Amino acid sequence: MKGLMRKSLCAAAAACLLMSTSAWAKTIKVGAVLAVTGPASFLGGPEARTLEMLVQEANAKGGINGNKIELLIKDTAGNPEKAISFAKQLLEEEQVVAVLGPSSSGETMALKKIFEDAKTPLISCAAAEVIVNPVASWVFKTPQNDSFAAKKIFMEMNKLGIAKIAVLVDNSGFGKAGKEQILKIAPEYKIEVVEAEVYDAKATDLSAVVAKIKANAAVQGVINWSIVPAQAIVVKNIRQAGWKVPIFQSHGFGNIKYVQAAGTAAEGVIFPAGRLLMANLLPDGHPQKALLVKYVKDYESKYKETASTFGGHGYDAFLILSKAIEAAGPDKDKIRAAIENLKDLPGTGGIYNFSAADHNGLTMDAFEMMTVKDGKFVPYKGK
Amino acid sequence: MTLELFIQYLAAGITYGSIYAIVAIGFNIIYNTTGIINFAQGEFVMLGGMLSITLLDFLPLPLAIALAVALTMCIGAAIEIVFIRWLKNPGVLRMIIITIGLSILIREAALHIWGDNVRALPYFIGNEITSIPVLGARISPQVLWVIATCGLMVICLSLFFKATSVGREMRACAANRTAAILCGIDTKNMVTFSFILSAGIGALAGAVMSPITYTQYDIGTGLAIKGFTVAILGGLGNSPGAVAAGLLLGIIEAFSVSIVPLAFQDAIAIAILLVILFVRPHGLFGSSTTAGLKEY
Numbered sequence: 001m002k003g004l005m006r007k008s009l010c011a012a013a014a015a016c017l018l019m020s021t022s023a024w025a026k027t028i029k030v031g032a033v034l035a036v037t038g039p040a041s042f043l044g045g046p047e048a049r050t051l052e053m054l055v056q057e058a059n060a061k062g063g064i065n066g067n068k069i070e071l072l073i074k075d076t077a078g079n080p081e082k083a084i085s086f087a088k089q090l091l092e093e094e095q096v097v098a099v100l101g102p103s104s105s106g107e108t109m110a111l112k113k114i115f116e117d118a119k120t121p122l123i124s125c126a127a128a129e130v131i132v133n134p135v136a137s138w139v140f141k142t143p144q145n146d147s148f149a150a151k152k153i154f155m156e157m158n159k160l161g162i163a164k165i166a167v168l169v170d171n172s173g174f175g176k177a178g179k180e181q182i183l184k185i186a187p188e189y190k191i192e193v194v195e196a197e198v199y200d201a202k203a204t205d206l207s208a209v210v211a212k213i214k215a216n217a218a219v220q221g222v223i224n225w226s227i228v229p230a231q232a233i234v235v236k237n238i239r240q241a242g243w244k245v246p247i248f249q250s251h252g253f254g255n256i257k258y259v260q261a262a263g264t265a266a267e268g269v270i271f272p273a274g275r276l277l278m279a280n281l282l283p284d285g286h287p288q289k290a291l292l293v294k295y296v297k298d299y300e301s302k303y304k305e306t307a308s309t310f311g312g313h314g315y316d317a318f319l320i321l322s323k324a325i326e327a328a329g330p331d332k333d334k335i336r337a338a339i340e341n342l343k344d345l346p347g348t349g350g351i352y353n354f355s356a357a358d359h360n361g362l363t364m365d366a367f368e369m370m371t372v373k374d375g376k377f378v379p380y381k382g383k
Numbered sequence: 384m385t386l387e388l389f390i391q392y393l394a395a396g397i398t399y400g401s402i403y404a405i406v407a408i409g410f411n412i413i414y415n416t417t418g419i420i421n422f423a424q425g426e427f428v429m430l431g432g433m434l435s436i437t438l439l440d441f442l443p444l445p446l447a448i449a450l451a452v453a454l455t456m457c458i459g460a461a462i463e464i465v466f467i468r469w470l471k472n473p474g475v476l477r478m479i480i481i482t483i484g485l486s487i488l489i490r491e492a493a494l495h496i497w498g499d500n501v502r503a504l505p506y507f508i509g510n511e512i513t514s515i516p517v518l519g520a521r522i523s524p525q526v527l528w529v530i531a532t533c534g535l536m537v538i539c540l541s542l543f544f545k546a547t548s549v550g551r552e553m554r555a556c557a558a559n560r561t562a563a564i565l566c567g568i569d570t571k572n573m574v575t576f577s578f579i580l581s582a583g584i585g586a587l588a589g590a591v592m593s594p595i596t597y598t599q600y601d602i603g604t605g606l607a608i609k610g611f612t613v614a615i616l617g618g619l620g621n622s623p624g625a626v627a628a629g630l631l632l633g634i635i636e637a638f639s640v641s642i643v644p645l646a647f648q649d650a651i652a653i654a655i656l657l658v659i660l661f662v663r664p665h666g667l668f669g670s671s672t673t674a675g676l677k678e679y
Contacts, residue, residue, distance in 0.1 A: 204596035208637040211391035229501040239512040263511035
């Protein structure tokens, strides 16, 4: 009798405790540090808008496991110092369970140590490989690795019989990281880099450097690795010079505005990209299809602008976090463990398979080769 | 170096050079009448490009450019009338700070109006890949447009300053402001006029070069720095000097690519500027006596 009494009391107490936790945890605070304005706004802008849209959508459905999400977006303007102070504010004052972003690799690297010390998950929307290699237990990232893109390009070059190439990169962090990867990986595919040049992100005309690499008769193909508008100038100057060389671009070309800027010159440019750009062209059974089509439609009807892969990085960051919270509840440590256990999760960037050793979760298959035809992105079929 | 490559570098250099020269001439016109450097000069170039691209939706190309130039001239006039005209004996430093402030204001306004996208006018002749063979090298027809427009502007300007009474009055202001006032020249109007003129020149250059360089809200700063370099190199206030210095700098930049990596292009240009300023502080084509008479 006594035992039963004690048991029922315990049960009642436990029930009370459960009820009180669910009553107290009605809102989950999630932070985001994104470059909404400034030179990297083409990344942070779509990311922030995507996050706002997704949080609205999730809350309209009653939140995650019945808990509403409160999203706090801070605009870093692409400045690492601002990213640090906003991140500290979010961690210390707002006590967020996780932070999404930053948009750029430089900012993410500045935050890596802070999140390791604060033991809070950071899901970055920046691409550089160094973010997750070496792996830091609290830092994740959604965009595909640069090396995947480089390898995809080299595989295509092997098929086309291109062995000697010129490499042009912009002087942003993205360009520099790309150059490093290209020079490191090229020998694996028996490709020799015979010319390598870095151009200014604010360059206005690059016909002189194009003339220089064109004069090198050994060059069979050009990689133009950049994320800034100046990459369109390179393409234009190459074609103006009457040079018919195959041009390969990076996944940083996946913005239709760059195609418009280069006009006719962009025709036939080959580049790797996430499947977002070909959402409607995917076969119906593809695991990413439904999600991509919905995201593109929702985003474009809400914001009246073309959806980009960059907004997709924000989408994936929120998707990963919400799946982890769904599985483990709003606890920092459990979220971290839950992310590492996410398997076969289709996102906009690819199908994520996280593990303790892999905090990006994507493989080379996340990229498809694409090309430009009649001013539009289309899947590249090879020659 | 083959002849073909030489011509290709030369054409690239002349293109850069003409653009720098035009921005530098804009600096010079205002410097001559006011003694200040208008750091919003690059923004006039940006406005010329942006406005003509916007107007192209409603008007044919030549009209869009003409109206964009006219509008930028009005903006130039408004800036002078609102921010500078009423100042009594403004110090040089104060005026410079005002123009820096204005340049930031215009840039941010442009960001709000046009966003951060790159825009461009269509090529006047042909499209992005059209090129004209010149001695084995290939040159975009737009490059010829830029060179021709810049050349024409320089000729018109020198005729204007030599042959018209307004031009002569402006030169009088430049030579000696007090004497000009004593001769009955309204120097305040001349200052307004110099802002209108340099805004118009910048805007026209901005429209013509936009198919090549693209226009974005923040291109003004970079152009202003290069234009300023060229203006100093040619001797402040000396417009033919600016043309020569602009072409020189552009050609050096283009040819430097053949010797050093592209990333060092600006370093070469600035190093040359430094050397020249050590040896000839009044610029390549300026005279030291004139420079000595200026306020600074």
